[in-house]
Structures are given as structure tokens and as C-alpha cells.
Amino acid sequence: MATFKTRLSKISKTNGKIILANDYDLSVKKLEKKTVENIKQLHPFLCAIKLNFHLLLPLGKKEILKITNTSHQYGLQTIADIKLNDIGNTNRVTIENLWSLGFDAVIANPIMGIDSLKNLVNISHKQDKGVITLCHMSAPEARLSYDIEIKMKKKQQLYQLFLDWALNSKADGIVVGATFPKIIQYCAKKIGKKMSIFSPGVGVQGGxxxxxxxxxxxxxxxxxxxxxxxxxxxxxxxxxxxxxGK
Structure with missing residues (x-):
């Protein structure tokens, strides 16, 4: 099987570069049916669908499999956005469950540390699955944490350390909010073609x-x-x- 990065790149060549964050609140009923309808109606304009914790928690295994299987029928990749961050064994058990539910990639929080992150990426890549790590989120208050100046071997901001860790662990991509285009420019210049940048925050949040x-x-x-x-x-x-570009 091709890698997650290759699969996503392939579908994006025909469908474009939009990933649907199918993250409804509790006011929306029949989540599985609504999500499947979205996939069927919007798939020509999507390369992937992202499901957050608050959508996954109300659903059962059968419902989640229906969503991921439907996505794959239309060629879309599926991303579990759970900000995974734990000890190695917990991370391993978590992704084994996610892969069994049909997910192609997981979004992780690199605050777990470089060694745990490397291990997560390695065991995921062995199954041709992807790992996308947080670098800088889209909410205005993100600056309160991701812009914090830290000192380890050198002085830098937290998002810069997270970027270094993503590169060092050979993650598939990083999340950088669309509300911070200058940080996107900084990251893009540093990573070149080694990783992809995924940006939430277009539209409602101002990107x-x-x-x-x-x-x-x-x-x-x-x-x-x-x-x-x-x-x-x-x-x-x-x-x-x-x-x-049209």
C-alpha cells in the first residue's frame, strides 16, 4: 500500500486540497447519517475528512466504520483529530484502535516528547498510516502557549521546537493555523518538501x-x-x- 502522504497527494491532484472538518456540536442529530451525506455530496471537492473527538465520542464502532468506509469508497483519506499525547504504550493501543476503525492518519500533540513522537511515527509508518503534529493552532489564544519562549539547547518559541521535532521524527505534516500566515511562511521555508502543512481556521476564524x-x-x-x-x-x-489556483 502507498503511504498516507502519497495517497493524500494523489487524491488532491484531482479533488483539490480541502479537508472537511466534519465537527458538529450536540445540536446536530443523526451524526452518522449527516456525515455520510456530507461525504456523498461534497466528495468531488475534498481530499480528506477530519473527525474530531466530539464527533467520535457519541458514535459507535459500526457507525465510525460506516463513515470511514464511505470516505474510502470516494477516494478520500480519513484523519482522526484527537491531539494524541500520552506514554508510548497508550499511544500504540490508541492508534491500533484508530486503524481498525479505518482511519488513515492521526493528529498528535508533540508535547509528549521527541522519543515518544518518533516511536508513534515509526509504528504508524510501518502500517502506511500517517501522523500529523500540532505546531501552531488557529485560535487567537494560541499565542499564549505556542509563542512561549523556551530555552533548551537554544532560545526559541515553542512552535519552533515543535517544528524541529516534527522534522526530526519524520512526521507527515504539521498543523499551523490559517490565522497566522507569517508562521506558515516560516515553517514552509524551513521544511521545504519534507512535510505538508495543514491549516485550519479559514473563513469563520478569519483565515x-x-x-x-x-x-x-x-x-x-x-x-x-x-x-x-x-x-x-x-x-x-x-x-x-x-x-x-482557479
Missing amino acids: NAKEVLSSGTDYLIVGRTILNAKDPINVAKELHLQSI
Whole structure:
């Protein structure tokens, strides 16, 4: 089987670079049915679907498998956004369960430490699965933590350390919020083609798709901007066109 990074790149060549953050709140009923409908309606404009903790928790194994299997039927990759961060054994058991549920990649928090992160990436890559690590999130308050100056071997900001760890562990990509285009530029310059940049925060949170893509983002993670639109298909199509430069 091809690697996660290769699979995602392949589908993005035809479908563009939009990843749907299918993260509904508790007011939405019939989550499985709604999610499957989204996949069927929006798949021509998506390369992947991302499912967060608050969508996964109300669902059972059968429902999650229905979602991931439907995604794969349309060629989409599936990402479990659980900010995984624990000791090695817990991380291993967690991803084994995620892979059995049909996920192709997991988003992890590198605060677990470089050794644990390396191990997570290694055991995931052996099964052709992907690991995407947090670098700098999209919320305004992210600066309170990710911009903290730290000193280990040298003085740097926390997101810079996380970027170094992602590179060192050979992760598949990093998350950098679309609301911080200058940080995207910094990361893109440093990583080159070694990893992909995934950026949430376009639309509702204030990120501009064209600016972010020109700054070096590879994939846009979009949720409420599409999900809450009066015409989700048209919004997804417009973002898709922007992602392929049209």
C-alpha cells in the first residue's frame, strides 16, 4: 500500500486540497447519517475528512466504520483529530484502535516528547498510516502557549521546537493555523518538501484561503465555513477552485 502522504497527494491532484472538518456540536442529530451525506455530496471537492473527538465520542464502532468506509469508497483519506499525547504504550493501543476503525492518519500533540513522537511515527509508518503534529493552532489564544519562549539547547518559541521535532521524527505534516500566515511562511521555508502543512481556521476564524495557500500551506482544513453555509456544496466548490489556483 502507498503511504498516507502519497495517497493524500494523489487524491488532491484531482479533488483539490480541502479537508472537511466534519465537527458538529450536540445540536446536530443523526451524526452518522449527516456525515455520510456530507461525504456523498461534497466528495468531488475534498481530499480528506477530519473527525474530531466530539464527533467520535457519541458514535459507535459500526457507525465510525460506516463513515470511514464511505470516505474510502470516494477516494478520500480519513484523519482522526484527537491531539494524541500520552506514554508510548497508550499511544500504540490508541492508534491500533484508530486503524481498525479505518482511519488513515492521526493528529498528535508533540508535547509528549521527541522519543515518544518518533516511536508513534515509526509504528504508524510501518502500517502506511500517517501522523500529523500540532505546531501552531488557529485560535487567537494560541499565542499564549505556542509563542512561549523556551530555552533548551537554544532560545526559541515553542512552535519552533515543535517544528524541529516534527522534522526530526519524520512526521507527515504539521498543523499551523490559517490565522497566522507569517508562521506558515516560516515553517514552509524551513521544511521545504519534507512535510505538508495543514491549516485550519479559514473563513469563520478569519483565515484567508488564497493568502494561506500562497504562504505555503498544502492543505486547508475547513469546517463551519462549509457546514454552516446555506449552500455547502457551492462554498466547498469555491474553496476547491481556490485550492487548485482557479
